[in-house]
Amino acid sequence: MSEFFGFLLSGVTVGFIYALVGIGFTVIYNSSGIINFSQGEFVMAGGMSTVFLLKAGLPLGVSFILAIMITSMIGIVLYKLISFSKESSQISLIILTLGFAIFLRGLAEVVFDKELHTIPSFVGDGSFDMFGTTLTYQSILIMIVSIVIVTLLYFFFKKTKTGQAMMAASINVDAARLMGINIKKILMINFALSATIAAIGGILLTPITSTNYEVGIMLGLKGFAAAIIGGLSNPFGAVVGGLVLGILESLIAGYVSSEYKDAVAFVVMLGILFFMPGGIFGNTKAQRV
Amino acid sequence: MLKKIGLSILAFLFVSSFMILSAGTIRIGAIVSATGPASFLGDPELKTLQHYVKKINDAGGVDGQKIKLIAYDTSGSPKKAVTFVKRLISQDKVVAIIGPSTTGETMAVIKFVQRAKIPLISMAGAVAIIKPVKKYVFKMVATDRMACKRIMQDLKKRKLTNLALISGSGGFGRSMRKQCKVVAPSYGIKIVADETYGKKDTDMTTQLLKIKNNKKVQAVLNPGFGQGPAIVTKNYRQLKIKQPLYQSHGVASKKFIEMAGKAANGVRLVSPPVIVADKLPDSNPIKKVALAYKNEYEKTFHTQVASFGGHAYDSLYAIVTAIKAEKSTNPQKIRDGIENLKNFQGVDGIVNMSPTDHLGLDTKTGMVMLDIKNGDWVIVK
Numbered sequence: 033m034s035e036f037f038g039f040l041l042s043g044v045t046v047g048f049i050y051a052l053v054g055i056g057f058t059v060i061y062n063s064s065g066i067i068n069f070s071q072g073e074f075v076m077a078g079g080m081s082t083v084f085l086l087k088a089g090l091p092l093g094v095s096f097i098l099a100i101m102i103t104s105m106i107g108i109v110l111y112k113l114i115s116f117s118k119e120s121s122q123i124s125l126i127i128l129t130l131g132f133a134i135f136l137r138g139l140a141e142v143v144f145d146k147e148l149h150t151i152p153s154f155v156g157d158g159s160f161d162m163f164g165t166t167l168t169y170q171s172i173l174i175m176i177v178s179i180v181i182v183t184l185l186y187f188f189f190k191k192t193k194t195g196q197a198m199m200a201a202s203i204n205v206d207a208a209r210l211m212g213i214n215i216k217k218i219l220m221i222n223f224a225l226s227a228t229i230a231a232i233g234g235i236l237l238t239p240i241t242s243t244n245y246e247v248g249i250m251l252g253l254k255g256f257a258a259a260i261i262g263g264l265s266n267p268f269g270a271v272v273g274g275l276v277l278g279i280l281e282s283l284i285a286g287y288v289s290s291e292y293k294d295a296v297a298f299v300v301m302l303g304i305l306f307f308m309p310g311g312i313f314g315n316t317k318a319q320r321v
Numbered sequence: 322m323l324k325k326i327g328l329s330i331l332a333f334l335f336v337s338s339f340m341i342l343s344a345g346t347i348r349i350g351a352i353v354s355a356t357g358p359a360s361f362l363g364d365p366e367l368k369t370l371q372h373y374v375k376k377i378n379d380a381g382g383v384d385g386q387k388i389k390l391i392a393y394d395t396s397g398s399p400k401k402a403v404t405f406v407k408r409l410i411s412q413d414k415v416v417a418i419i420g421p422s423t424t425g426e427t428m429a430v431i432k433f434v435q436r437a438k439i440p441l442i443s444m445a446g447a448v449a450i451i452k453p454v455k456k457y458v459f460k461m462v463a464t465d466r467m468a469c470k471r472i473m474q475d476l477k478k479r480k481l482t483n484l485a486l487i488s489g490s491g492g493f494g495r496s497m498r499k500q501c502k503v504v505a506p507s508y509g510i511k512i513v514a515d516e517t518y519g520k521k522d523t524d525m526t527t528q529l530l531k532i533k534n535n536k537k538v539q540a541v542l543n544p545g546f547g548q549g550p551a552i553v554t555k556n557y558r559q560l561k562i563k564q565p566l567y568q569s570h571g572v573a574s575k576k577f578i579e580m581a582g583k584a585a586n587g588v589r590l591v592s593p594p595v596i597v598a599d600k601l602p603d604s605n606p607i608k609k610v611a612l613a614y615k616n617e618y619e620k621t622f623h624t625q626v627a628s629f630g631g632h633a634y635d636s637l638y639a640i641v642t643a644i645k646a647e648k649s650t651n652p653q654k655i656r657d658g659i660e661n662l663k664n665f666q667g668v669d670g671i672v673n674m675s676p677t678d679h680l681g682l683d684t685k686t687g688m689v690m691l692d693i694k695n696g697d698w699v700i701v702k
Contacts, residue, residue: 035534042526049523146360148548150580157583159559164533165526166559241523242548242580246358250521285516285527291490294519 037163039286040279045171047278049241052178052233053255054262054270059185059226061264063198064219066125070110070133072252073140074227078103078234079243080140083149092154100231106136107227111220133248140245150242174236178271181229185267198222202265257297261304263311272312276300346389347382347650349374349640350409352420352430353444353633357396361546362422365618365630366444367392370419372621373637383641386650395421399429406430410437416652419636420444422629425492431458440656442639444632447496451679459659459679461639461672462632463687465493465544468570468591469501471688472542473508475589475701481540481565485514485532487525487553489545493571494520497544513537518549525549526556533562540564546571551580558584565589570688575625578696588693589701593628595668597691597698607666607686614668631668639665639672 053075060068081102085095110132114125155169189195197218200208209215234243241247255270258277262269277297285293304311351370354363374390382388391413393405402421409415410433417440421427424447431450434441434457443450443460450460476484484505488498494517505512514535516528532538541564543553550572557566566588568577573592578585594601598611614634615626642665643658644650662681665672670687690701 035530038530039527042524042530045526046524141356146356146364148551148576148580150551150582152582161561164560165530166561168559237523240552242551244548247521250519282527286531290517290528293522 034163035286038165039282041163041165041167043279043282044175044275045167045278046282047258047275048171048175048178048271049237049251049274050254050258050277051271051274052174052181052236053230053251054258054274055178055181055185055267056226056230056233057256057259058262058264058267058270059229060222061202061259062189062267063202063222064114065122065202066114066129067256067264068110068223068226069126069130069252069256070136070248071226071230071255072248072250073133073136074103074107074230074248075234075237075251075255076140076243076245076248077106077136077227078231079238079247080144080149080234080245081231082235082238083151083243084144086151096235099235100228103231103234104224104227107223107225107230108220110227111223115216115219133252137245137248144245146245148242148244149238151238153239168240170236170239174240177232177236181232182267182271194218194221254297257301259311260301261311263313266311266313269311269313276312346387347644348389348391348413348415349637350406350413350415350418350420351390351392351633352395352402352405352409352418352422352426353392354397354422354426355394357398359397359423361627362444362629363394363397365627366420366422366633367394368622369618369630369633370637372617373634377641383644384648388641391415395426397423397426399426402426402430403433406433410434410439415439416650417441417640417655419633419640423492424450424496427458427460431455434458438656439652440640440659442636442659444629444636446493448500454677454679457656459639459674461635461667461669461680461682463570463593463669463682464500464680465497465569466500466504467682467684467688469497469504470508470684471591471690472501472567472569473504473510475591475690476510476540476567477508479540479565482510483513483537483539484510485516485535485538485541485564486512487514487516487518487528487532487541487543489520489543489547489549490517491520491545491547491549493569494545494549497569497571501542501544518545518553520547520549522549523552524556525553526560529553529556529560529562533560538564540567542567542569544569544571548580551577551585554581554588555584567591570628573628573691578693583696585693586695590691590693591688592691592698593631593669594686594689595626595628595631597689597700598626600698600700601689605686607668607670610666611668628669635667635669635672638667 056071081099082095153170159166159168197213258274259270262273280296281293353367355367374388378387395401424445427443427445440457448464448466488494514532518525568590570591573596595611598615601608618626643655647654647658662674671683672681674681691698
């Protein structure tokens with residue numbers, strides 16, 4: 033039995049990593065209805081910038097803030113590209129984000145390098161032992177930060193005017209515009225916000241996963257799966273989705289075979305898309321027509 | 322239409338004049354994956370080739386003839402490798418080819434060099450490249466089978482007979498896992514657990530927990546490269562697994578120690594000798610070459626030497642040695658020259674080629690066992 037809890041705990045640890053990336057997907061989807069496929073690259077940008085700012089000799093705190101600022105600027109650049117685009121169909125905008133992701137990977141290869149990098153854990157290398165496995169302080173930090181971000185987002189979308197305006201924009205752009213909402217400004221804030229969350233994720237994940245220019249591919253994919261499973265419009269759903277994914281992967285690796293672990297994400301995602309297109313927490317009312 | 326004909330005549334004149342001008346140079350082709358997922362191989366290889374070709378030319382060339390290096394980047398794609406090999410053979414008229422960097426690419430191009438009768442020295446790892454022997458295909462890089470044998474020898478010496486594998490599912494990990502399973506029985510070693518993880522996984526505690534709970538396991542081996550082995554090593558220490566942890570030559574770089582941090586201490590790994598050239602005993606016959614290469618590389622490129630660049634060095638100098646020995650730049654003669662290499666001192670080890678052995682690398686000099694202590698390597702006696 034203790035083995036089962038051990039697998040479960042590993043799954044939860046990994047699940048929160050997926051969740052932290054997945055949350056970013058839901059934020060952009062919530063206001064624009066776009067799936068931003070460069071979300072994983074935002075995470076990479078956050079991590080890589082931190083690594084290189086630290087290397088340049090800046091203190092930890094300053095590096096974090098600068099890395100977050102750099103990444104949110106990248107988010108704004110993506111928004112500008114989208115708003116300049118003559119095409120406004122969602123499919124072409126989603127393809128645009130995919131292209132932007134490839135561009136960011138290439139850029140990172142040139143601006144930074146192709147090597148793997150890591151940074152020391154911010155809360156020390158310690159860990160709690162339980163069920164024959166361990167919970168590192170860094171993992172606990174990731175869990176706490178994920179939950180805090182989700183809670184803040186919940187209040188932001190439900191209680192603040194800007195958040196409400198974002199929700200309105202996602203449901204019906206024209207109606208929102210007629211109500212006097214500055215759509216452009218709202219969307220720009222939104223992309224910056226999503227990039228900020230990604231950057232925080234990238235910084236927190238780097239001590240565990242390490243980072244390089246293409247780390248965003250896998251993180252983006254798993255985060256996307258987490259967001260889909262949870263229902264794209266709900267940040268809380270992304271956390272649950274991430275946990276479902278992480279735990280399933282761990283149990284499959286533990287009891288069946290680690291060979292099949294990676295197939296889990298896609299099988300679950302397909303199952304969800306077939307049988308519950310809105311995801312576990314999907315709000316069918318928020319579907320765009 | 323006329324314009325087109327005119328252009329093609331111009332192009333023809335240009336090309337043919339270029340061919341006349343370049344007579345008296347030795348045209349050597351190189352196919353490396355300098356960008357893309359295998360760039361960690363191709364990048365040091367290309368740098369090494371460019372640097373040493375320039376060095377040879379500055380010193381007057383090979384018997385008075387300058388080398389012209391024609392290098393193409395495949396970004397790791399076998400399709401591109403085939404295209405570039407065809408181009409090297411038919412347009413660039415090279416006399417020998419160095420590369421490709423990966424096994425997949427090499428297997429894809431073998432057919433074409435065999436048909437064109439141009440010698441090729443691959444820089445990839447797998448045994449399949451030179452077994453069975455192909456007339457025009459050579460390689461001097463230690464195979465993953467050699468690495469496995471070296472590890473099994475060490476395990477046998479320490480009387481650790483029950484081995485657990487946790488392998489990366491990338492090409493490197495997959496191939497080495499297969500080879501280790503093949504050679505293990507001949508050393509009396511049983512594989513009692515066989516786990517894998519995805520190339521970009523972020524956590525391997527589940528797999529390691531299974532190994533930890535397996536009472537039979539006496540040692541653990543982790544074939545793989547990139548961030549995988551670093552995460553495995555960290556998780557291994559977190560779970561406080563007591564058995565010795567072995568790593569492959571895939572992590573024989575300072576990068577691994579940097580990535581795994583303190584967790585790396587106590588890891589035993591198999592490594593090509595160039596990495597620890599400065600620590601080799603003076604009696605080691607390859608110390609001089611390996612150390613010279615290491616120092617020059619680190620001085621020129623301001624980065625830690627990678628074993629992969631050494632493959633390029635050896636390939637280039639094998640061709641140069643063959644040309645000097647045969648006093649000819651005819652591809653057929655170069656092939657013969659490479660096949661007749663005896664006691665060739667490369668960065669990767671001593672090479673003795675023969676018509677039945679196109680690897681020729683000696684296991685003893687080709688691989689060393691290292692322990693990581695206090696963030697540095699110590700050669701295992």
